[in-house]
Amino acid sequence: MTEKNRKRIVVAMSGGVDSSVTAALLKEQGHEVIGISMQVWDYSKFTAPDGEKFDTCCSLDDIHDARRVAEQIDIPFYVVNFEEEFQRLVIDDFVDEYFRGRTPNPCVRCNQRVKFELLLQKARELGADLLATGHYARIEQGADGLFHLLRGDDPGKDQSYFLFTLSQDQLARVIFPLGGMTKPEVRQLATRFGLRVAEKGESQEICFVPDNDYVRFLEDERGAGSLAGEIVDRAGNVLGRHEGTYRYTVGQRRGLGIAHPHPLYVVGVDAGTCHVIVGSKEELLAPGLSATDVTWVVPPAAETLEVSCKIRYRHHPVPCTVRVLPGNRAEVRFGEPEKSVTPGQAVVFYSGDEVLGGGWIDAAAEG
Numbered sequence: 001m002t003e004k005n006r007k008r009i010v011v012a013m014s015g016g017v018d019s020s021v022t023a024a025l026l027k028e029q030g031h032e033v034i035g036i037s038m039q040v041w042d043y044s045k046f047t048a049p050d051g052e053k054f055d056t057c058c059s060l061d062d063i064h065d066a067r068r069v070a071e072q073i074d075i076p077f078y079v080v081n082f083e084e085e086f087q088r089l090v091i092d093d094f095v096d097e098y099f100r101g102r103t104p105n106p107c108v109r110c111n112q113r114v115k116f117e118l119l120l121q122k123a124r125e126l127g128a129d130l131l132a133t134g135h136y137a138r139i140e141q142g143a144d145g146l147f148h149l150l151r152g153d154d155p156g157k158d159q160s161y162f163l164f165t166l167s168q169d170q171l172a173r174v175i176f177p178l179g180g181m182t183k184p185e186v187r188q189l190a191t192r193f194g195l196r197v198a199e200k201g202e203s204q205e206i207c208f209v210p211d212n213d214y215v216r217f218l219e220d221e222r223g224a225g226s227l228a229g230e231i232v233d234r235a236g237n238v239l240g241r242h243e244g245t246y247r248y249t250v251g252q253r254r255g256l257g258i259a260h261p262h263p264l265y266v267v268g269v270d271a272g273t274c275h276v277i278v279g280s281k282e283e284l285l286a287p288g289l290s291a292t293d294v295t296w297v298v299p300p301a302a303e304t305l306e307v308s309c310k311i312r313y314r315h316h317p318v319p320c321t322v323r324v325l326p327g328n329r330a331e332v333r334f335g336e337p338e339k340s341v342t343p344g345q346a347v348v349f350y351s352g353d354e355v356l357g358g359g360w361i362d363a364a365a366e367g
Protein backbone atom coordinates (compact mmCIF):
# COMPACT_ATOMS: atom_id res chain seq x y z
CA MET A 1 0.00 0.00 0.00
CA THR A 2 1.30 3.45 -0.87
CA GLU A 3 1.53 6.04 1.89
CA LYS A 4 -1.20 8.00 0.04
CA ASN A 5 -3.72 5.13 0.24
CA ARG A 6 -2.93 4.39 3.84
CA LYS A 7 -5.71 5.75 6.03
CA ARG A 8 -6.18 6.21 9.75
CA ILE A 9 -9.34 4.22 10.48
CA VAL A 10 -11.23 3.86 13.74
CA VAL A 11 -12.96 0.47 14.01
CA ALA A 12 -16.01 0.23 16.28
CA MET A 13 -15.24 -2.99 18.14
CA SER A 14 -18.02 -4.80 19.99
CA GLY A 15 -15.98 -7.87 20.90
CA GLY A 16 -17.98 -9.91 18.36
CA VAL A 17 -16.73 -11.77 15.29
CA ASP A 18 -17.79 -9.19 12.72
CA SER A 19 -16.06 -6.13 14.08
CA SER A 20 -12.99 -8.17 15.07
CA VAL A 21 -12.61 -9.39 11.48
CA THR A 22 -13.20 -5.83 10.24
CA ALA A 23 -10.28 -4.59 12.34
CA ALA A 24 -8.00 -7.48 11.35
CA LEU A 25 -8.78 -7.03 7.63
CA LEU A 26 -8.05 -3.31 7.64
CA LYS A 27 -4.85 -3.87 9.57
CA GLU A 28 -3.80 -6.56 7.08
CA GLN A 29 -4.46 -4.14 4.23
CA GLY A 30 -1.88 -1.83 5.80
CA HIS A 31 -4.08 0.88 7.31
CA GLU A 32 -3.42 2.57 10.61
CA VAL A 33 -6.20 1.03 12.68
CA ILE A 34 -7.50 2.19 16.07
CA GLY A 35 -10.07 0.10 17.97
CA ILE A 36 -12.79 1.68 20.08
CA SER A 37 -15.42 -0.06 22.20
CA MET A 38 -18.38 1.87 23.49
CA GLN A 39 -19.53 1.06 26.96
CA VAL A 40 -23.23 1.81 26.73
CA TRP A 41 -24.86 0.04 29.61
CA ASP A 42 -23.98 -0.96 33.14
CA TYR A 43 -24.77 -4.65 33.34
CA SER A 44 -23.94 -4.87 37.02
CA LYS A 45 -27.42 -3.34 37.50
CA PHE A 46 -28.87 -6.59 36.26
CA THR A 47 -28.69 -10.01 37.79
CA ALA A 48 -30.51 -12.99 36.33
CA PRO A 49 -33.15 -14.68 38.51
CA ASP A 50 -30.70 -17.53 39.22
CA GLY A 51 -28.12 -15.03 40.53
CA GLU A 52 -25.87 -15.33 37.46
CA LYS A 53 -24.64 -12.13 35.86
CA PHE A 54 -25.99 -11.49 32.39
CA ASP A 55 -23.66 -11.67 29.44
CA THR A 56 -24.86 -9.46 26.63
CA CYS A 57 -23.27 -7.69 23.70
CA CYS A 58 -21.72 -4.70 25.39
CA SER A 59 -20.93 -6.33 28.69
CA LEU A 60 -17.51 -6.03 30.27
CA ASP A 61 -16.70 -9.51 28.92
CA ASP A 62 -17.24 -8.24 25.40
CA ILE A 63 -15.06 -5.21 25.99
CA HIS A 64 -12.46 -7.60 27.34
CA ASP A 65 -12.76 -9.69 24.15
CA ALA A 66 -12.38 -6.58 21.99
CA ARG A 67 -9.28 -5.54 23.95
CA ARG A 68 -7.72 -9.00 23.54
CA VAL A 69 -8.35 -8.92 19.76
CA ALA A 70 -6.81 -5.45 19.58
CA GLU A 71 -3.74 -6.71 21.44
CA GLN A 72 -3.51 -9.74 19.19
CA ILE A 73 -3.57 -7.71 15.96
CA ASP A 74 -1.44 -5.03 17.59
CA ILE A 75 -3.58 -1.90 17.34
CA PRO A 76 -4.25 0.81 19.93
CA PHE A 77 -7.54 0.31 21.75
CA TYR A 78 -9.79 2.67 23.69
CA VAL A 79 -13.04 2.34 25.60
CA VAL A 80 -15.44 5.29 25.50
CA ASN A 81 -18.11 5.51 28.14
CA PHE A 82 -21.40 6.51 26.49
CA GLU A 83 -23.65 5.21 29.27
CA GLU A 84 -25.27 8.56 30.00
CA GLU A 85 -25.76 9.38 26.30
CA PHE A 86 -27.06 5.88 25.50
CA GLN A 87 -29.58 6.10 28.33
CA ARG A 88 -30.80 9.51 27.14
CA LEU A 89 -30.73 8.93 23.37
CA VAL A 90 -31.63 5.24 23.04
CA ILE A 91 -33.02 3.65 26.20
CA ASP A 92 -35.33 6.48 27.31
CA ASP A 93 -36.78 6.59 23.79
CA PHE A 94 -37.19 2.79 23.79
CA VAL A 95 -39.07 2.85 27.09
CA ASP A 96 -41.14 5.95 26.23
CA GLU A 97 -42.21 4.44 22.93
CA TYR A 98 -43.46 1.24 24.56
CA PHE A 99 -45.35 3.27 27.14
CA ARG A 100 -46.95 5.26 24.29
CA GLY A 101 -48.33 2.03 22.84
CA ARG A 102 -45.71 1.79 20.09
CA THR A 103 -43.02 -0.81 19.28
CA PRO A 104 -39.64 0.92 18.98
CA ASN A 105 -36.48 -0.03 17.08
CA PRO A 106 -33.53 0.88 19.33
CA CYS A 107 -30.87 -0.37 16.87
CA VAL A 108 -31.78 2.32 14.35
CA ARG A 109 -31.73 4.95 17.12
CA CYS A 110 -28.33 3.73 18.30
CA ASN A 111 -26.91 3.93 14.79
CA GLN A 112 -28.48 7.34 14.21
CA ARG A 113 -27.66 9.00 17.52
CA VAL A 114 -24.70 7.12 18.95
CA LYS A 115 -22.56 5.10 16.50
CA PHE A 116 -22.69 7.41 13.50
CA GLU A 117 -22.96 10.61 15.52
CA LEU A 118 -21.04 10.49 18.82
CA LEU A 119 -18.63 7.73 17.87
CA LEU A 120 -18.01 9.29 14.47
CA GLN A 121 -17.21 12.53 16.28
CA LYS A 122 -14.75 10.67 18.53
CA ALA A 123 -13.12 9.17 15.45
CA ARG A 124 -12.68 12.67 14.07
CA GLU A 125 -11.16 13.86 17.33
CA LEU A 126 -8.61 11.06 16.99
CA GLY A 127 -7.72 12.41 13.58
CA ALA A 128 -9.22 9.42 11.75
CA ASP A 129 -10.18 9.63 8.07
CA LEU A 130 -12.86 6.95 8.43
CA LEU A 131 -14.99 4.99 10.90
CA ALA A 132 -15.46 1.28 10.11
CA THR A 133 -18.07 -1.06 11.58
CA GLY A 134 -18.90 -4.71 11.04
CA HIS A 135 -22.32 -3.98 9.52
CA TYR A 136 -23.46 -6.05 6.55
CA ALA A 137 -24.26 -3.25 4.10
CA ARG A 138 -22.42 -1.59 1.24
CA ILE A 139 -21.58 2.01 0.37
CA GLU A 140 -20.76 2.98 -3.21
CA GLN A 141 -20.02 6.38 -4.64
CA GLY A 142 -21.86 6.85 -7.93
CA ALA A 143 -20.94 8.75 -11.07
CA ASP A 144 -23.36 11.39 -9.71
CA GLY A 145 -20.89 11.96 -6.85
CA LEU A 146 -23.50 10.77 -4.33
CA PHE A 147 -22.87 7.99 -1.85
CA HIS A 148 -25.33 5.12 -2.26
CA LEU A 149 -26.26 2.77 0.57
CA LEU A 150 -26.83 -0.81 -0.64
CA ARG A 151 -27.94 -4.08 0.87
CA GLY A 152 -25.24 -6.39 2.19
CA ASP A 153 -24.44 -9.32 -0.12
CA ASP A 154 -25.43 -11.93 2.48
CA PRO A 155 -29.25 -11.90 2.33
CA GLY A 156 -29.51 -13.53 5.75
CA LYS A 157 -27.34 -10.88 7.41
CA ASP A 158 -28.14 -7.71 5.44
CA GLN A 159 -28.38 -4.83 7.95
CA SER A 160 -29.11 -1.96 5.55
CA TYR A 161 -32.58 -1.56 7.15
CA PHE A 162 -30.93 -0.32 10.36
CA LEU A 163 -28.88 2.29 8.51
CA PHE A 164 -31.52 4.29 6.62
CA THR A 165 -30.90 7.48 8.62
CA LEU A 166 -27.32 7.85 7.34
CA SER A 167 -26.72 11.15 5.56
CA GLN A 168 -24.34 11.89 2.69
CA ASP A 169 -21.91 13.49 5.17
CA GLN A 170 -21.89 10.38 7.33
CA LEU A 171 -21.60 7.97 4.38
CA ALA A 172 -18.56 9.90 3.19
CA ARG A 173 -16.77 9.10 6.44
CA VAL A 174 -17.93 5.52 7.08
CA ILE A 175 -16.93 2.14 5.62
CA PHE A 176 -18.47 -1.34 5.96
CA PRO A 177 -15.69 -3.72 4.92
CA LEU A 178 -17.89 -6.83 5.39
CA GLY A 179 -20.71 -5.65 3.10
CA GLY A 180 -19.61 -7.85 0.20
CA MET A 181 -19.13 -10.99 2.30
CA THR A 182 -21.26 -13.73 3.76
CA LYS A 183 -21.20 -14.64 7.43
CA PRO A 184 -19.52 -18.03 6.76
CA GLU A 185 -16.78 -16.18 4.84
CA VAL A 186 -16.33 -13.82 7.77
CA ARG A 187 -16.04 -16.74 10.19
CA GLN A 188 -13.46 -18.35 7.92
CA LEU A 189 -11.46 -15.14 7.96
CA ALA A 190 -11.70 -15.03 11.75
CA THR A 191 -10.21 -18.52 11.82
CA ARG A 192 -7.51 -17.59 9.29
CA PHE A 193 -6.57 -14.58 11.44
CA GLY A 194 -6.57 -16.89 14.46
CA LEU A 195 -8.97 -14.61 16.31
CA ARG A 196 -10.07 -15.98 19.66
CA VAL A 197 -13.65 -14.82 18.92
CA ALA A 198 -13.94 -16.94 15.73
CA GLU A 199 -16.44 -19.34 17.32
CA LYS A 200 -18.36 -16.71 19.29
CA GLY A 201 -22.14 -16.88 18.84
CA GLU A 202 -24.42 -14.23 17.35
CA SER A 203 -25.20 -11.30 19.60
CA GLN A 204 -28.70 -11.20 21.01
CA GLU A 205 -31.57 -9.23 19.55
CA ILE A 206 -31.39 -6.01 21.59
CA CYS A 207 -27.95 -5.60 23.11
CA PHE A 208 -29.08 -3.93 26.34
CA VAL A 209 -32.04 -6.21 27.13
CA PRO A 210 -30.84 -9.20 29.15
CA ASP A 211 -32.26 -12.52 27.92
CA ASN A 212 -34.43 -10.63 25.40
CA ASP A 213 -36.95 -10.19 28.23
CA TYR A 214 -38.02 -6.69 27.26
CA VAL A 215 -41.07 -6.65 29.55
CA ARG A 216 -38.87 -7.22 32.57
CA PHE A 217 -36.52 -4.51 31.32
CA LEU A 218 -39.36 -2.00 30.95
CA GLU A 219 -40.74 -2.82 34.37
CA ASP A 220 -37.28 -2.48 35.94
CA GLU A 221 -36.99 0.94 34.29
CA ARG A 222 -40.49 2.29 34.97
CA GLY A 223 -42.19 -0.01 37.46
CA ALA A 224 -44.78 -2.74 36.87
CA GLY A 225 -48.55 -2.51 36.92
CA SER A 226 -49.16 0.72 35.03
CA LEU A 227 -51.21 0.77 31.81
CA ALA A 228 -53.18 -2.34 32.82
CA GLY A 229 -56.63 -2.40 31.24
CA GLU A 230 -59.11 -4.13 28.98
CA ILE A 231 -58.70 -6.28 25.91
CA VAL A 232 -61.39 -5.21 23.44
CA ASP A 233 -62.42 -5.95 19.88
CA ARG A 234 -62.82 -3.22 17.25
CA ALA A 235 -66.49 -2.81 18.18
CA GLY A 236 -65.48 -2.09 21.80
CA ASN A 237 -66.69 -5.41 23.30
CA VAL A 238 -64.59 -6.31 26.33
CA LEU A 239 -63.04 -9.77 25.89
CA GLY A 240 -60.60 -9.81 28.80
CA ARG A 241 -58.02 -7.90 30.83
CA HIS A 242 -54.26 -7.37 30.50
CA GLU A 243 -51.46 -6.26 32.81
CA GLY A 244 -49.95 -3.45 30.75
CA THR A 245 -50.26 -2.24 27.15
CA TYR A 246 -46.45 -2.29 26.74
CA ARG A 247 -46.60 -6.10 26.90
CA TYR A 248 -48.30 -6.19 23.48
CA THR A 249 -47.33 -5.46 19.94
CA VAL A 250 -49.34 -5.44 16.72
CA GLY A 251 -49.52 -8.90 15.16
CA GLN A 252 -48.95 -10.69 18.46
CA ARG A 253 -51.03 -13.80 18.97
CA ARG A 254 -49.71 -15.41 22.09
CA GLY A 255 -50.27 -14.27 25.65
CA LEU A 256 -53.79 -12.93 25.20
CA GLY A 257 -55.37 -15.55 27.44
CA ILE A 258 -58.74 -15.38 25.70
CA ALA A 259 -60.72 -18.44 24.64
CA HIS A 260 -62.26 -17.59 21.27
CA PRO A 261 -63.59 -19.66 18.34
CA HIS A 262 -61.11 -18.00 15.89
CA PRO A 263 -57.45 -17.11 16.44
CA LEU A 264 -57.15 -13.56 17.75
CA TYR A 265 -54.30 -11.15 17.08
CA VAL A 266 -53.38 -7.78 18.52
CA VAL A 267 -54.49 -5.27 15.88
CA GLY A 268 -53.88 -2.10 17.92
CA VAL A 269 -52.54 -0.79 21.22
CA ASP A 270 -53.99 2.40 22.74
CA ALA A 271 -51.96 3.59 25.72
CA GLY A 272 -54.40 6.52 26.18
CA THR A 273 -57.37 4.28 27.03
CA CYS A 274 -55.15 1.35 28.13
CA HIS A 275 -56.91 -0.79 25.51
CA VAL A 276 -55.30 -3.71 23.71
CA ILE A 277 -57.44 -4.15 20.59
CA VAL A 278 -57.74 -7.62 19.08
CA GLY A 279 -59.17 -8.96 15.86
CA SER A 280 -58.99 -11.64 13.19
CA LYS A 281 -56.02 -12.22 10.87
CA GLU A 282 -57.85 -10.24 8.15
CA GLU A 283 -58.12 -7.26 10.51
CA LEU A 284 -54.31 -7.17 10.67
CA LEU A 285 -54.17 -6.16 7.00
CA ALA A 286 -53.70 -2.51 6.04
CA PRO A 287 -53.46 -0.90 2.58
CA GLY A 288 -50.66 1.47 3.61
CA LEU A 289 -49.23 3.66 6.33
CA SER A 290 -48.20 7.17 7.27
CA ALA A 291 -44.61 7.89 8.31
CA THR A 292 -42.94 10.79 10.12
CA ASP A 293 -39.33 11.96 10.53
CA VAL A 294 -38.62 10.72 7.03
CA THR A 295 -35.00 11.14 5.91
CA TRP A 296 -33.42 10.44 2.55
CA VAL A 297 -30.01 8.92 1.86
CA VAL A 298 -30.26 10.29 -1.66
CA PRO A 299 -32.69 13.10 -2.53
CA PRO A 300 -36.04 11.69 -3.76
CA ALA A 301 -36.30 11.87 -7.54
CA ALA A 302 -39.99 12.88 -7.54
CA GLU A 303 -42.92 13.61 -5.22
CA THR A 304 -44.34 10.17 -5.90
CA LEU A 305 -42.06 7.15 -6.04
CA GLU A 306 -42.74 3.59 -7.18
CA VAL A 307 -40.37 1.62 -4.97
CA SER A 308 -40.40 -1.21 -2.46
CA CYS A 309 -40.36 -1.03 1.32
CA LYS A 310 -39.66 -3.05 4.41
CA ILE A 311 -41.87 -2.34 7.43
CA ARG A 312 -39.78 -4.33 9.92
CA TYR A 313 -36.30 -5.85 9.85
CA ARG A 314 -37.40 -9.40 9.04
CA HIS A 315 -39.79 -8.35 6.29
CA HIS A 316 -39.41 -9.10 2.64
CA PRO A 317 -39.49 -5.82 0.64
CA VAL A 318 -42.91 -5.28 -0.97
CA PRO A 319 -43.85 -2.98 -3.85
CA CYS A 320 -45.34 0.35 -2.80
CA THR A 321 -46.06 3.91 -3.84
CA VAL A 322 -44.53 6.60 -1.63
CA ARG A 323 -45.96 10.11 -1.60
CA VAL A 324 -43.33 12.53 -0.26
CA LEU A 325 -45.04 15.14 1.91
CA PRO A 326 -43.85 18.39 3.48
CA GLY A 327 -42.65 18.33 7.08
CA ASN A 328 -40.55 15.17 6.56
CA ARG A 329 -43.65 13.02 6.25
CA ALA A 330 -44.65 10.37 3.73
CA GLU A 331 -47.70 8.32 2.82
CA VAL A 332 -47.12 4.77 1.67
CA ARG A 333 -49.58 2.65 -0.31
CA PHE A 334 -48.70 -1.05 -0.63
CA GLY A 335 -49.26 -2.99 -3.87
CA GLU A 336 -51.21 -5.55 -1.80
CA PRO A 337 -52.48 -5.07 1.77
CA GLU A 338 -49.77 -5.88 4.33
CA LYS A 339 -50.03 -7.57 7.72
CA SER A 340 -49.04 -6.03 11.04
CA VAL A 341 -48.19 -2.42 10.24
CA THR A 342 -46.69 -1.48 13.60
CA PRO A 343 -46.43 2.13 14.84
CA GLY A 344 -42.91 2.86 16.14
CA GLN A 345 -41.15 0.55 13.68
CA ALA A 346 -39.16 1.92 10.75
CA VAL A 347 -40.37 1.84 7.15
CA VAL A 348 -37.38 1.73 4.81
CA PHE A 349 -37.64 2.49 1.09
CA TYR A 350 -35.61 0.45 -1.41
CA SER A 351 -35.01 0.69 -5.11
CA GLY A 352 -33.68 -2.79 -5.88
CA ASP A 353 -30.70 -3.19 -3.56
CA GLU A 354 -30.43 0.50 -2.74
CA VAL A 355 -31.76 2.16 0.40
CA LEU A 356 -33.35 5.45 -0.64
CA GLY A 357 -34.43 6.56 2.82
CA GLY A 358 -37.02 5.79 5.42
CA GLY A 359 -39.06 7.02 8.33
CA TRP A 360 -41.01 5.98 11.41
CA ILE A 361 -44.42 4.37 11.13
CA ASP A 362 -47.02 6.62 12.69
CA ALA A 363 -50.20 4.72 11.82
CA ALA A 364 -51.63 2.14 9.45
CA ALA A 365 -53.81 3.61 6.69
CA GLU A 366 -57.54 2.95 6.98
CA GLY A 367 -59.06 0.51 4.49
Ligand SMILES: Nc1ncnc2c1ncn2[C@@H]1O[C@H](COP(=O)(O)OP(=O)(O)OP(=O)(O)O)[C@@H](O)[C@H]1O
Pocket residue numbers: 011012013014015016017018019020036037038039040057058115132133134135202203207
Ligand atom coordinates in the same frame (compact mmCIF):
# COMPACT_ATOMS: atom_id res chain seq x y z
N1 LIG B 1 -20.41 -1.73 22.13
C1 LIG B 1 -19.91 -1.47 20.93
N2 LIG B 1 -18.76 -0.77 20.80
C2 LIG B 1 -18.23 -0.47 19.57
N3 LIG B 1 -18.82 -0.84 18.43
C3 LIG B 1 -19.96 -1.54 18.49
C4 LIG B 1 -20.58 -1.89 19.72
N4 LIG B 1 -21.70 -2.59 19.45
C5 LIG B 1 -21.78 -2.67 18.11
N5 LIG B 1 -20.74 -2.05 17.52
C6 LIG B 1 -20.47 -1.90 16.06
O1 LIG B 1 -21.68 -1.97 15.32
C7 LIG B 1 -21.64 -3.09 14.41
C8 LIG B 1 -23.00 -3.73 14.29
O2 LIG B 1 -23.49 -4.02 15.57
P1 LIG B 1 -24.39 -5.30 15.87
O3 LIG B 1 -24.84 -5.17 17.28
O4 LIG B 1 -25.36 -5.44 14.79
O5 LIG B 1 -23.26 -6.39 15.87
P2 LIG B 1 -23.06 -7.78 15.19
O6 LIG B 1 -23.63 -7.86 13.82
O7 LIG B 1 -23.40 -8.82 16.17
O8 LIG B 1 -21.46 -7.63 15.00
P3 LIG B 1 -20.29 -8.12 15.95
O9 LIG B 1 -20.07 -9.57 15.56
O10 LIG B 1 -19.13 -7.24 15.59
O11 LIG B 1 -20.76 -7.94 17.39
C9 LIG B 1 -20.58 -4.02 15.01
O12 LIG B 1 -20.00 -4.84 14.01
C10 LIG B 1 -19.56 -3.02 15.55
O13 LIG B 1 -18.74 -2.48 14.53
